[in-house]
Amino acid sequence: MAQLVITGNRLQDGAVVWRGPAGDWSQDIRRAAILAGEEALAESLGAARLDEASGRIIGVYEVEIETQDVRVRVVPARLRERIRAGGPTVSFA
Amino acid sequence: MYAYDALDDRLVRERAAQFRGQVARRISGALSEDEFKPLRLRNGLYLQLHAYMLRVAIPYGLLNADQLRALARIARRYDRGYGHFTTRQNIQFNWIRLEDAPDILEDLAAAGMHAIQTSGNCIRNTTTDQFAGVAADEIEDPRPWAEIIRQWSTLHPEFSFLPRKFKVAISGSPNDRAAIAVHDIGLSMARAPDGGTGFRVWVGGGLGRTPMLAEAIRDFLPGEDLLSYLEAILRVYNAEGRRDNLYKSRIKILVSALGIDRFRELVEAEWALIRDSALRLNEAEISRIRAQFAPPAYEVAEARQFAARRMEDTAFARWSTANLFSHKQPGYAAVTVSLKPAGGIPGDITANQMVALADLADEYSCGEIRVTHRQNLVLAHVRQDRLYDLWRALDSLDLATPNLMRVTDIVACPGLDFCGLATARSIPVAQRLSERLAEIDERHDLGELTINISGCINSCAHHHVGHIGILGLEKAGAESYQVTLGGSSAEDASLGKIIGRGFSADEIVAAIETIILTWLEQRRDGERFLDSLRRTGPAPFREALYGQD
Numbered sequence: 120m121a122q123l124v125i126t127g128n129r130l131q132d133g134a135v136v137w138r139g140p141a142g143d144w145s146q147d148i149r150r151a152a153i154l155a156g157e158e159a160l161a162e163s164l165g166a167a168r169l170d171e172a173s174g175r176i177i178g179v180y181e182v183e184i185e186t187q188d189v190r191v192r193v194v195p196a197r198l199r200e201r202i203r204a205g206g207p208t209v210s211f212a
Numbered sequence: 213m214y215a216y217d218a219l220d221d222r223l224v225r226e227r228a229a230q231f232r233g234q235v236a237r238r239i240s241g242a243l244s245e246d247e248f249k250p251l252r253l254r255n256g257l258y259l260q261l262h263a264y265m266l267r268v269a270i271p272y273g274l275l276n277a278d279q280l281r282a283l284a285r286i287a288r289r290y291d292r293g294y295g296h297f298t299t300r301q302n303i304q305f306n307w308i309r310l311e312d313a314p315d316i317l318e319d320l321a322a323a324g325m326h327a328i329q330t331s332g333n334c335i336r337n338t339t340t341d342q343f344a345g346v347a348a349d350e351i352e353d354p355r356p357w358a359e360i361i362r363q364w365s366t367l368h369p370e371f372s373f374l375p376r377k378f379k380v381a382i383s384g385s386p387n388d389r390a391a392i393a394v395h396d397i398g399l400s401m402a403r404a405p406d407g408g409t410g411f412r413v414w415v416g417g418g419l420g421r422t423p424m425l426a427e428a429i430r431d432f433l434p435g436e437d438l439l440s441y442l443e444a445i446l447r448v449y450n451a452e453g454r455r456d457n458l459y460k461s462r463i464k465i466l467v468s469a470l471g472i473d474r475f476r477e478l479v480e481a482e483w484a485l486i487r488d489s490a491l492r493l494n495e496a497e498i499s500r501i502r503a504q505f506a507p508p509a510y511e512v513a514e515a516r517q518f519a520a521r522r523m524e525d526t527a528f529a530r531w532s533t534a535n536l537f538s539h540k541q542p543g544y545a546a547v548t549v550s551l552k553p554a555g556g557i558p559g560d561i562t563a564n565q566m567v568a569l570a571d572l573a574d575e576y577s578c579g580e581i582r583v584t585h586r587q588n589l590v591l592a593h594v595r596q597d598r599l600y601d602l603w604r605a606l607d608s609l610d611l612a613t614p615n616l617m618r619v620t621d622i623v624a625c626p627g628l629d630f631c632g633l634a635t636a637r638s639i640p641v642a643q644r645l646s647e648r649l650a651e652i653d654e655r656h657d658l659g660e661l662t663i664n665i666s667g668c669i670n671s672c673a674h675h676h677v678g679h680i681g682i683l684g685l686e687k688a689g690a691e692s693y694q695v696t697l698g699g700s701s702a703e704d705a706s707l708g709k710i711i712g713r714g715f716s717a718d719e720i721v722a723a724i725e726t727i728i729l730t731w732l733e734q735r736r737d738g739e740r741f742l743d744s745l746r747r748t749g750p751a752p753f754r755e756a757l758y759g760q761d
Contacts, residue, residue, distance in 0.1 A: 131239065132309040133263040174241040177259065197689065199628060202637075203261050207629035209557060209639045 121183045123160055124151035124193065125167045126203070127176040135203045136176065138167050144176060148193045148204040153184070213274050213580060214359050214504045216324040223366070224321040227328060231255050232314035239311065254334075256327030257313050260632045264308040267330040268320060272340045272358040272382075273301030273583035277570040280581050282323035284566035290316055295566070297551060297559040299623060299674055300379070301339050301583040302330055306630050328366065333374045335365035335446070339381045341389040342548075342584040345505060346592050348540040350384035351401040352409045356501040357438060358382055360493065364439050371446050375453035376461040378446070379418075382411075386703060391585060393417050393425045393705035394677055396463045397445060402432055410434040415445060415475070416467030419671035423707050424464040427472040429479065435498065440491040444483035448475065508578040508593055513543030518596040528603050534614035536599070543596050547577070549589040549606060550613040550621065554650040555643050558624040559587030568609050576602045586623050586662075588616070619653050619661040619728070620646040623674060627667030627684060628691075634667035636684025636691040637717070641665055644721045652725065656732055661741040663724070664699070677701035679742045680724060681708040693720040697727070697753060698745050711750055712758050723757060730756040 125138040136144040137151035145151070154160045160181060167179040183196040195201050202208060216224075231251070238248040252258075256267040268283065275283075283303060287295050290312045291305040298304055308316065320326055329336055338358045345353040361380060365371065371378070381395040392398025398414035411433045417426030433441050449463045452470075467475045522529040537546040549569065552558050561569075569589065573581045576598055577591035584590060594602055606612040615621045622645060625631065627638030642665050652658065664678030668685070675681030681696035693715045696708030715723045730753050734744050745753075 128259060130245075131311055133259050135262055171245075174238070174244070177245050198686070198691065199261075199634075202628055206262060207639075208637065209629055209643065 121196075122186050123154045123181045124148065124184055124195075125154070125163050125179060126151075126182050126200070127167065127171065127179040130175055130177055133177075137204075138163060142166055142170075144170070148195075151193060153193070154181075213276060214271075214355075214501070221321075221324070224324075224326040224328075225318075227255070227326060228314060228317035228321045231317055235310060235314050250332070252310075252313070253331040254328070255313070255317060256330035257308070257310075258331065258632070260306065260626075260630050261628075262630065263306065264310055264313065265630070266305045266308045266313060266316060266327060267298070268303050268305070268325060268327050269330050269337050270302050270325075270583050271362050272338055272344075272355055273342060273585070274355065275581045275583065277573045277579040277581065279323050279325055280566050280570040280573070282319060282325065284563040284570070286316055286319060287563040287566065293564075294560055294562045296557075296626065297561065297583050297587045297589070299585050299587065299625075299672060300330075300337055301342075301585055302337055303583070304626075306626070332372075333376050333378075334372050335361075335368065335374075335378045335380065338362060338365070339379075339390055339395075339585055341383055341385060342582045342590045343389060343537050343546050343592065344384050345507065346537075346539050346541070346544075346546050347385055347387075347389075348538060349387050351386070351403055352384055353502075353505055354382040354384035354390075354399075354401055355505045356498065357399070357401075357411075357435070359501050359504070360438065360498070361442070364442070364491075371450065374446070374450055375455045376458070376463075378449070378463065380442070388701070388703040388705070391674070391677065391701035391705075394419055394423075394674065394701055395426065397442065398426045399438075404432055404434070408434065411438065413441065416464040416472070418462050418464040419674055419676050420462070421459050421669050422462075422465065423671070423676040424468060425705050425707065426464075427467065429472060429476050436493045436495075437487060439493060440487045440489060441479075441483055443486060443491055444479045447482050448478045452478070507541070508580075510541045510544060510593070511595065513595040513597055515543055515596045518599055521600040525600070527607075528600055531603055531607075531612055531614040532599060534618060535612075535616045537590075539593070541593075545594050545596050545599060547591045547594050547599070547602065547606075548584070548616045549591060549611050550615055551588050551611070552615055552621050552646065553610055553613045554620060555647045557639050558622050558642050561589075565609050565611060568605075569611065572602060572605055586617075586621065588621070615650075615653075617660045617662060619649045619658050619663060621662065622646055623662070623664040623678065625665070625667050625672035627665075631667060633670055634684070635669075635686040636667050636693065638665040638667040638673060638682075638684055641682065641684070641693065641717070641720055645724055648721055648725060649728070652728060658728065659738070659740055661728075674701065675699070676707045677705065678708065679740075679745075680727060682720065682724075685714065687714065691717045693717070693723075695720075695723060695727070697750055698742065700742060709750065712754055726756050727753050 140152040382399040383390040413430040414426035582590040624638040624642040628634040664675040665682040666673040666675040677699040699708030
């Protein structure tokens with residue numbers, strides 16, 4: 120099974136956040152809990168959905184990450200998620 | 213320009229106060245996201261990739277200088293110091309916090325603005341020609357009619373839950389600068405045999421997944437019947453439009469399924485019931501609205517100094533050739549302020565630029581600014597003998613790129629850098645293209661050539677009607693760009709056709725360059741790209757791009 124992290128957006132400012140090992144939410148994807156295995160995913164996703172139900176986080180879902188270098192950096196497999204993690208690829212006005 | 217009356221003012225202030233309560237209940241947990249989402253969308257607040265995005269309505273693209281200053285304050289106080297003008301003549305702020313949204317709506321209300329009808333399945337902001345009221349070729353100024361539609365459609369209870377969003381555009385001139393053929397309803401001002409004015413009515417145009425050009429439903433509609441006829445169309449659509457499939461829910465699908473003749477019969481039958489109702493516009497009301505769009509007090513201006521400056525300064529001459537539009541008032545010109553510097557983000561403007569431009573509008577253009585559906589701005593009333601001073605001021609703000617309707621005047625949506633629906637990036641492609649093509653345009657004088665880039669099939673950048681259209685998709689996990697050729701949103705409207713297989717992000721700039729260089733080999737004197745393409749067909753371009761494969 121692919122390695123996954125859990126993400127969502129923070130209610131108050133819409134910022135992209137990633138779920139950490141202790142159930143905390145960070146804007147830094149390097150602090151995300153890396154999940155391998157369906158059991159770990161189900162457990163973490165279930166807990167994340169409780170945060171969603173409580174209104175702190177919006178739109179919780181799992182994101183596949185590339186497997187190399189996860190101790191150093193965490194890189195989502197899809198470009199959309201890489202842009203969510205790193206911000207726009209253009210320097211705006 | 214139209215100034216809010218007490219009713220407008222009360223409506224937007226009450227709306228802001230109502231949203232403050234809704235946001236407070238959401239933050240407290242009293243409202244779930246499912247309950248809150250439709251409420252925030254009705255106030256233009258989307259959740260995008262990185263933050264909330266607020267889309268502010270600019271009815272028919274018309275702003276006064278104080279409103280532009282208010283937008284600059286919002287950009288500074290609540291966002292990251294800039295805004296992005298859209299193809300619906302609105303402005304978006306990309307970095308909004310939910311808890312700030314009620315304050316922003318209150319600030320907007322204080323400036324006579326709001327974010328109503330910028331989202332949701334309702335009648336959206338009516339758009340029109342950016343040169344309305346000053347164009348020598350127009351039959352009548354369409355803005356009073358756009359304002360009448362705004363007043364009728366604002367929070368219209370019967371049309372707040374349409375099958376899908378609904379867009380209306382009006383052109384006052386037979387030369388269509390409002391893209392009426394790709395709107396749910398397109399209105400083209402027309403003259404009756406007795407000399408009175410009204411509209412030719414088009415219906416069922418739209419882009420997105422299933423692009424279609426509108427069909428004529430009525431050759432002439434008297435102005436007094438505008439609202440009853442629009443209401444009849446909306447009623448038929450509301451009753452008969454599909455609600456079972458998001459992708460088949462726009463009016464174009466209904467018109468196509470029924471056929472224009474059957475659709476017309478239904479509309480005419482409905483219209484017969486309501487034509488003589490309170491929806492009939494009386495002359496006093498039309499005149500009252502028209503009076504708010506009376507031309508400013510023009511001065512006597514002469515053009516000699518302008519001509520002399522053009523001779524003296526080639527950069528000014530180049531800009532004035534590209535970015536001026538002839539004005540019906542002798543001695544005046546309408547100026548397009550380009551938001552497309554080479555390598556820039558199409559439609560973006562900083563708060564500093566907004567404030568400076570508001571000051572220039574006060575000084576040079578009767579305090580008025582217009583937003584175009586090609587993501588530029590217009591100062592519509594500039595004395596020709598003051599153009600040189602204005603140009604120097606704009607140039608110092610990086611707002612004087614001489615490229616209106618030229619190859620670097622690229623229309624692009626926010627794409628995957630910001631938008632939650634996007635499948636590929638559009639801004640970086642636009643940036644790389646404008647840098648590359650500026651040089652080719654300088655060398656070959658390409659003339660009118662439009663490029664539109666959408667980051668997904670929803671087509672916010674209208675790629676189907678760009679002379680060259682680019683659609684960004686995700687294919688096998690990578691960005692892929694499909695190219696269409698031959699689109700136009702003008703009076704000769706046409707939908708571009710796909711030229712062949714898509715190109716990667718690394719290939720797309722070279723592919724567009726190949727298309728343009730191939731055209732230059734085919735081009736006859738003074739011919740536009742579109743005219744050459746219509747003459748030769750796509751074969752030379754296909755061969756240049758793909759060879760024999």
